[in-house]
Every structure is written in structure tokens, then in C-alpha cells.
Amino acid sequence: MTNKTIYDVIKTGVNYILSVYxxxxxxxxxxxxxxFFPNTLHWQYGHVLTIFEEALALGNQNVVDVEKYHxxxxxxxxxxxxxxxxxxxxxxxxKDLKTLPERAQKLTDEDLQQELxxxxxxxxxxxxxxxxxxxxxxxxxxxxxxxxxxxxxxx
Numbered sequence: 647m648t649n650k651t652i653y654d655v656i657k658t659g660v661n662y663i664l665s666v667y668x669x670x671x672x673x674x675x676x677x678x679x680x681x682f683f684p685n686t687l688h689w690q691y692g693h694v695l696t697i698f699e700e701a702l703a704l705g706n707q708n709v710v711d712v713e714k715y716h717x718x719x720x721x722x723x724x725x726x727x728x729x730x731x732x733x734x735x736x737x738x739x740x741k742d743l744k745t746l747p748e749r750a751q752k753l754t755d756e757d758l759q760q761e762l763x764x765x766x767x768x769x770x771x772x773x774x775x776x777x778x779x780x781x782x783x784x785x786x787x788x789x790x791x792x793x794x795x796x797x798x799x800x801x
Contacts, residue, residue: 652781657747659784663694664743666788666795667736675798676736677725683794685725690794691739692719694787698746701776705757707749709742710734750777 650658666672676688685693696719699708717723718733758774765771770779 652777653747653751655781656750656777656784659781659788660743660746663691663784663788663791664740666791667691667740670792670795671799672791672795673736675795678798678801679725680798680801682797687791687794687798688733688736688739689719689723689725690787690791691736691743692734694784695739695743695746696720697783698750698780699742701773701780702746702749702753704760704762704773704776705753707752709745709749753777 672687677686679686692715695710696712696715699710699712699715702708703712714732715734718728718731753773758772758777760773762771762773762776766776767779770776
């Protein structure tokens with residue numbers, strides 16, 4: 647049996663979601679919109695980065711403007727609202743995604759024990775627990791990206 651740490655799981659998830667971009671040729675349909683999905687593949691990648699950055703910001707390890715990214719990629723946002731906005735390119739997003747595992751490891755024990763203002767998803771109460779949620783969140787969206795890419799390419 648292997649003894650993976652949460653940091654290994656984060657690294658594996660991030661590497662996987664980045665590999666999906668190339669392996670599925672996501673670029674071909676990156677900003678394609680349709681009625682089946684409420685957002686685009688570009689939004690999906692930005693969303694994963696945004697949610698993780700919001701957690702890292704609690705330990706001052708974020709590298710993006712969390713408020714700006716939240717408006718573009720947060721829950722309830724939509725590419726339909728991007729007109730006139732300075733939307734980060736997919737290359738910028740991928741560059742910052744690559745650094746997530748390293749930046750997560752820079753969080754101190756004190757950072758990780760930090761209590762959240764309110765529980766996330768009903769029961770994640772510390773930054774440490776929020777990292778676990780993010781470790782799950784990344785591969786969930788990788789699957790969504792694969793599904794969306796397959797459907798969008800068939801249209």
C-alpha cells in the first residue's frame with residue numbers, strides 16, 4: 647500500500663488536468679459555447695485555478711488577483727459576461743495551475759490550522775480541510791473537461 651500525502655494527490659490531480667488539455671486537444675473547442683453546458687472549457691480551467699487560489703490566499707500563497715478571477719470564474723459566473731473584461735489566456739491559467747502543488751506545500755502548519763470564516767460545503771472548517779476539498783475538486787473538473795471536449799467536438 648502506498649502512503650500518499652495530500653500534496654501528492656494535489657500534484658497528481660493538477661498534472662492530470664493539465665495533461666487533459668493536450669491529450670484531448672481541448673484547444674480546438676476551448677471557447678466554444680453551446681446549450682448543453684453553462685460555461686466553456688476555458689472557464690473550467692479558470693474555475694479550478696480560482697477555487698484553489700481562493701484557498702491559497704488564506705495563507706498568502708496566491709499569485710492571481712483572487713477578486714478578479716472570482717468575478718470571471720467563480721461559482722455562478724459565465725463566459726457570457728466576459729465582454730469588455732481582461733480575461734486571462736489559457737496559457738496564463740495553465741502556467742499558474744502548474745505551480746499549485748508547490749505553493750500548497752509552502753503553507754505552514756499555522757496556516758493549515760486557520761479556521762475559515764464559515765464552513766465550506768457545510769463541513770470544511772479549516773484551510774487544511776479546504777486543501778482536501780481542492781484535491782477532490784481538480785479531478786472532478788478534469789472529468790468534466792473530458793466530457794465537454796468529447797461532446798463539443800462531435801457537434
